[in-house]
Amino acid sequence: MSVTTGLAASRRKTFSDWANRHRKWLFASPAMIIVGLLIAIPLVWTIYLSLTNSEGSVRADHDFIGLGNYAAVFADFERFWPAVWRTFIFAGGVLIVELVLGMAIALLLWRPFRGERWVRVAILLPLVATPVAVGMMWKLIFDPNIGFANQLLGFFGIPAQPWLSGEYTALPTVMFMDIWQWTPMVVLILLAGLTSLSEEPDEAARIDGANAWQRFWYVTLPLLRATVVVAVLLRSIDALKTFDILYATKGKGGGAFHEVETLNVYAYGLSFDYNEYGVASAVLIIFFLLIIAIMWLITFRRKEKASK
Amino acid sequence: MKRSVLRLTGLATAALVMAGGLAACSSGGGSGDSDTLRVTLVNHVWTDIIKKKIPEFEKQTGIKVEVAQFGEDQLSDQYNVKLNAGTDDIDVMMYRPLQEGKLFAKNGYMADLTDKVASNADWNWSDFQEGPVNSTTYDGKVVGVPIITEQEVLYYRKDLLKAAGLEVPKTMDDLLAAAEKIKNDNPGVAGFVARTGKSAAVTQFSSFLYSYGGDFTDADGNASINTPEAKAAYATYGKLIHDFGPANVSTDMSWSEAMAIFTQGGAAFYTEADSLYKNATDPSNSKVSDTVGFAPLPAGPAGSKAYNVPSWALGVNESSSHQDNAWKFIEWATSQDMTLEIQQAGVPGARTSVWDDPDGISTYPTDLAAAIAASTKTGVGHDRPLVIKVPEAREIVGEPIVVAITGGDSAASADSANKAFQTLLDDENK
Numbered sequence: 001m002s003v004t005t006g007l008a009a010s011r012r013k014t015f016s017d018w019a020n021r022h023r024k025w026l027f028a029s030p031a032m033i034i035v036g037l038l039i040a041i042p043l044v045w046t047i048y049l050s051l052t053n054s055e056g057s058v059r060a061d062h063d064f065i066g067l068g069n070y071a072a073v074f075a076d077f078e079r080f081w082p083a084v085w086r087t088f089i090f091a092g093g094v095l096i097v098e099l100v101l102g103m104a105i106a107l108l109l110w111r112p113f114r115g116e117r118w119v120r121v122a123i124l125l126p127l128v129a130t131p132v133a134v135g136m137m138w139k140l141i142f143d144p145n146i147g148f149a150n151q152l153l154g155f156f157g158i159p160a161q162p163w164l165s166g167e168y169t170a171l172p173t174v175m176f177m178d179i180w181q182w183t184p185m186v187v188l189i190l191l192a193g194l195t196s197l198s199e200e201p202d203e204a205a206r207i208d209g210a211n212a213w214q215r216f217w218y219v220t221l222p223l224l225r226a227t228v229v230v231a232v233l234l235r236s237i238d239a240l241k242t243f244d245i246l247y248a249t250k251g252k253g254g255g256a257f258h259e260v261e262t263l264n265v266y267a268y269g270l271s272f273d274y275n276e277y278g279v280a281s282a283v284l285i286i287f288f289l290l291i292i293a294i295m296w297l298i299t300f301r302r303k304e305k306a307s308k
Numbered sequence: 309m310k311r312s313v314l315r316l317t318g319l320a321t322a323a324l325v326m327a328g329g330l331a332a333c334s335s336g337g338g339s340g341d342s343d344t345l346r347v348t349l350v351n352h353v354w355t356d357i358i359k360k361k362i363p364e365f366e367k368q369t370g371i372k373v374e375v376a377q378f379g380e381d382q383l384s385d386q387y388n389v390k391l392n393a394g395t396d397d398i399d400v401m402m403y404r405p406l407q408e409g410k411l412f413a414k415n416g417y418m419a420d421l422t423d424k425v426a427s428n429a430d431w432n433w434s435d436f437q438e439g440p441v442n443s444t445t446y447d448g449k450v451v452g453v454p455i456i457t458e459q460e461v462l463y464y465r466k467d468l469l470k471a472a473g474l475e476v477p478k479t480m481d482d483l484l485a486a487a488e489k490i491k492n493d494n495p496g497v498a499g500f501v502a503r504t505g506k507s508a509a510v511t512q513f514s515s516f517l518y519s520y521g522g523d524f525t526d527a528d529g530n531a532s533i534n535t536p537e538a539k540a541a542y543a544t545y546g547k548l549i550h551d552f553g554p555a556n557v558s559t560d561m562s563w564s565e566a567m568a569i570f571t572q573g574g575a576a577f578y579t580e581a582d583s584l585y586k587n588a589t590d591p592s593n594s595k596v597s598d599t600v601g602f603a604p605l606p607a608g609p610a611g612s613k614a615y616n617v618p619s620w621a622l623g624v625n626e627s628s629s630h631q632d633n634a635w636k637f638i639e640w641a642t643s644q645d646m647t648l649e650i651q652q653a654g655v656p657g658a659r660t661s662v663w664d665d666p667d668g669i670s671t672y673p674t675d676l677a678a679a680i681a682a683s684t685k686t687g688v689g690h691d692r693p694l695v696i697k698v699p700e701a702r703e704i705v706g707e708p709i710v711v712a713i714t715g716g717d718s719a720a721s722a723d724s725a726n727k728a729f730q731t732l733l734d735d736e737n738k
Contacts, residue, residue, distance in 0.1 A: 056696070057415035058392050144556035145569065165558030252381070253703065256506045256559035256710045272385050273699040275411065 043288075050281035058277050069282035079258060079266060080283065084290075086171065087262040091239035094178045098235060099228070101179070102186030107216070109187070110194045127184040135248025138177045139164065164249055170259040177245050182238070186231050193227025194220070233298055240291055243268065263287045344372045345633050347400040350383050350620065353586065354456055354655045355402070358641055365640050371633050384408065391417045391625065398625045399634040405443040405452055405621045410696045412623070413446035419624040422450045424635045431639055432661075439689035440618035440658040453642050454618035454658040456583060458691075459683035460515040460605055461614065461676065463570060463578040463588055467599040468494065476603045480519065480544055483577060483606045487552040490576040499552030501566050501575035502545070504713050506706035507699065508562040509545075511691040512579055513709055514615050516541045519608030524693040524705060524729075531733055533705050534726035539719045541608070546712020559710050571596060579605060582680055583619065586654045589673065602676035604683055616687025618658055656680065693729070696736055704728045 019026055050069055054062035073080050109120065126134070141148045142163035150160040163173045201223065205215045221228075243264045246254060252273050254261030261269075263283065270280035349355040355377060362373050378386055383402075390398060391412070403412065412418050425433040436454060444452035462483075464476065468490050477483040487499025503509040517523060522537035532538065549557060554569055563580060567587050570578040571594035582602075591597040605614040622641065624634040640646065647657040652671045662668040663684070669677040693701040707725045712718035 056411060057417070059394060060415055144558050145554060145574070146572075150556070160556050162556060162558070165556075165560055250560065251505075252699075253506075256504075272388050274697060275388065 046281045046284055049277050050285050052278050054277040054281075055279075056275050062278070065278070069278050070286070073279060073282050073286065079261070082258065083261050083263050083266040086260070087240060087264070090171065090175055090178075090242065090260075090262055091236055093175050094182070094239050095232065095236055097175075097179050098183045098186045099231065101183050102190055102231070105183070105187045106190035106194055109191055123184050123187060125184075126181045127188075129181070131181065131244035132248045134177060134181050135245040138173075138180075139249045142173060165255075167257045167259050170250065170255055174245055174249060174260050177249070178239065178242060181245070182235060186235060189231040189234070190224070190227060193224050197223055229298065233295065236294065236298070237291065240264075240294070263290075342630065343370060343633070344374060345399050345630055345637055346374050346376065346397055347402075347637065348376045348378070348383070348386065348398050349402045351377060351379050352402075352456070352620065352655075353653065354620065354650060357650050357653055357655070358646075361646070365637065368640075369633075369636060371636065373637065387412070387417075391415070391627075394627050396625070396627045396629050399628040399630050400637050401623050401625055402455075402620055403452065403623055405440075405454065405618050406690060406692055406694070407698050409443060409452065409621070410446065410694075411698070413449075413451050414696060417626055418446070418451035419626045419628070419631055419634075420449045420451065421453070421624065421635065421638075422448075424639075425450050425453070428639065431643060435644070435659050435661050437658050437660055437684075439616055439687065440621075442689060443618050444621045444623075452621035452623040453638055454621045455642060455647075456618065456620040457616065457656045457658050458581040458583045458619045459614050459616045459656075459680055459687055460512060460579055460691075461582045461585075461679045461683065462603045462605055463580055463585075464601050464603060465573075465576050465596060465599055466601045468497065468576045469601075476601070477577075477606045480516075480606050480608045484544070484548065484552075487548060487577055491552045494576075497573070498554040498569070498575040500548040500577045501554055501569045502549060502579050503563055503566050504549060504557060504559050504561040504710070506559070506710050507702040509709045510702045510706045511615070512581075513541070513545050513706075514688070514691040515579070515605050515613065516545050516608065518613035518615070518688045519605060519610055520544070521608070521610035523688075524701075525733070529733065529737070531726045531729040533708070533729060534719075534722040537610070539722050542708045542712050542718040542722055544608075545709060546715075546718050549713045550715045553713075557713065559713060581619070582676060582683075583654075583656055585673070585676055602673060602679045604679045611686060612682070613686050613688055614683040615689075615691035616684050617689060617691050695733065697732060701729065701732055704732065 049058070051064060051066060052062040053065050053068070054060070105123065109116065109123075129137075142150075144150060144160065144162060144165055147163070149163060153160060162169050164170050197220065201219050202215055205219045210218070241264050242262065246260050246262065246265050247268070250260045252265075252269050254265045264287070267280050267283045267287065270276050270283060274280075349358070359375060359377075362375065365371070366373055376386075384407075387398075387401065387403070387408070403409065409418075425431075433450075437457065440454035440457055441450075444450065444454050462477070469476065469486070472486070472489050472493055474486050474489065475482070477486050483500070489499075490497065491499035503512050514524075517533075517538060520537045520541040522532065522535050522541055524531070524533060526532040526535075554574055558565070563584060566578065567580065567584060569575055571588055573595050585602065586593075588594050588600045589597050594600070605612050622638045624631050624638070628634055644659060644661060647659045648662050648665065648668055651657045651662050651668050654671065657663075657668075663681075669680075672680075692698060693705060695701045704725050708718045708721040711721040
């Protein structure tokens with residue numbers, strides 16, 4: 001009797017010792033398991049689907065066709081490759097403009113001024129709007145016949161522009177909408193970084209006779225690098241997978257000439273419009289790998305620089 | 309202090325989320341009481357009317373009805389996700405027989421209603437028009453009951469026609485000439501407007517195609533959108549919009565954008581489905597409500613051949629555990645009295661008896677009723693390619709429309725589209 005209780009007690013003790021030693025893993029494990037499953041199950045299922053010829057219904061019979069879908073997708077110069085370029089043009093373009101514009105606005109807001117609070121609120125307004133609503137609003141403004149944008153141009157005697165409906169103007173127009181909506185977030189992040197900087201290096205440079213631009217380029221910006229990387233990371237992930245604005249303004253397929261069809265819009269059309277689940281999964285897996293590669297490049301390069 | 313508050317909030321949130329998850333499980337698994345019916349409908353005038361009537365049905369039968377309502381695209385997405393997963397959350401579904409009917413039936417999403425439609429002689433299945441019934445029948449099995457029909461008609465502005473001293477166009481050549489004259493006489497007013505979106509325009513273009521003597525496929529089921537007849541139809545549709553259409557015309561217009569231009573007084577002629585006529589005659593929506601007229605589609609070389617199709621039908625989800633109640637609902641919603649009432653409110657139905665009944669068309673503008681009567685006689689039973697992959701097919705056969713509208717070489721585009729369409733057909737018939 002006493003032997004067994006002793007044994008049980010010692011077992012309990014070893015367990016509590018073990019638990020004590022690994023408590024950070026133990027307490028985090030339920031969350032880690034759930035998050036793991038939430039990511040793993042859809043991913044494994046998508047990888048599986050991408051290797052089959054599933055179409056029409058995922059419950060219907062489908063055959064395993066290996067990498068056939070990937071081969072077909074890589075050979076598709078009509079929809080896939082243009083969608084890839086568009087994805088990069090869109091994400092790269094908005095990222096650059098948002099960073100420059102965001103930095104400029106953040107610098108303007110950096111030092112305290114009268115009415116600062118109101119300006120900050122006004123700048124944040126686009127951020128709180130739903131992207132679909134933003135898309136609908138700009139679609140109205142850019143309407144070729146009754147839209148405000150063309151009426152404004154007409155007021156200055158400039159001929160009406162096709163904006164969203166033009167084959168070559170649609171992409172810049174939706175990029176403008178994204179910039180309008182997301183620059184405030186970049187401002188927010190950079191402003192947080194700026195306010196946490198200490199004043200001394202700036203003052204030292206000022207005493208050494210550096211002008212405003214030199215102080216910004218050689219002092220403020222290097223100190224701000226970590227914050228900039230955060231902004232780049234957050235915005236590039238978001239920009240690469242932009243969907244709502246494109247769908248709300250141009251619908252399925254990204255317009256008559258697929259003029260705003262990014263990888264995301266293409267994959268959506270493949271699965272929900274064409275019901276081609278195999279090909280759609282292959283596109284999504286490629287997209288997934290692309291994003292991981294880009295994120296790795298950004299963070300890896302930063303680590304390398306830091307270690308130098 | 310602050311940390312303990314944080315921890316408390318965290319714990320409370322976690323508890324709430326878990327409780328919510330459990331609650332969702334229990335209600336999702338059982339899919340409600342046995343007398344609750346889940347009906348999924350699209351945003352449509354038909355839906356607005358039926359929703360007001362549902363309490364009567366609930367009182368009569370003791371069945372509780374839960375309506376979920378979506379826009380067309382959202383509805384498609386809902387079905388794609390839910391039916392794919394084999395849900396029993398949907399009992400009755402409003403669907404588009406020509407758009408997704410074949411796909412759904414092939415996938416086994418639709419319950420077989422063949423015995424049910426024959427079970428009630430008073431309800432009278434044989435009263436439904438033949439064309440629409442064919443579209444809701446798959447492999448000899450009835451899978452849906454058509455509720456809304458559509459024909460393409462010509463909407464026009466009486467005042468502009470009168471000012472130009474013109475008659476209502478009877479042929480396509482008349483239409484081209486009238487559109488040109490009115491556009492030249494009235495700065496800022498287009499001669500003609502219609503849908504321009506690649507996919508959206510296909511349905512309205514189809515009547516042009518038939519009237520020029522073409523069709524999407526020939527008698528052997530091969531692609532035939534590059535025949536001389538089809539090329540002439542593409543060219544005419546494109547010319548009407550490119551030469552005589554609104555300034556700054558976009559290539560994205562669906563019916564709502566095109567209708568807006570017409571009802572704001574921006575165009576003299578507009579070809580569109582009759583089921584949307586209320587948009588043009590209702591003074592609260594339309595600036596031209598008192599001068600709008602209706603006529604049958606102008607005749608091409610092959611005559612005036614508008615489409616005559618069921619745009620929406622009701623079906624039962626094969627995975628539903630309440631199929632009998634679902635049928636009761638459909639029987640009630642498509643009864644003769646209900647069809648009459650809804651048709652009088654402006655939604656063309658599929659019952660012959662209601663069309664034959666003078667009351668059935670008493671609320672329609674006389675010229676519209678005459679145009680519909682003319683179109684039902686010569687009508688063609690489809691307004692898009694009859695394939696399983698309809699969305700893909702629509703984009704292919706719609707390509708030359710866009711090219712024609714933008715002033716490009718639509719004949720060359722028709723040749724390449726024909727090849728792509730043939731590939732799709734071969735793929736499906738494999």
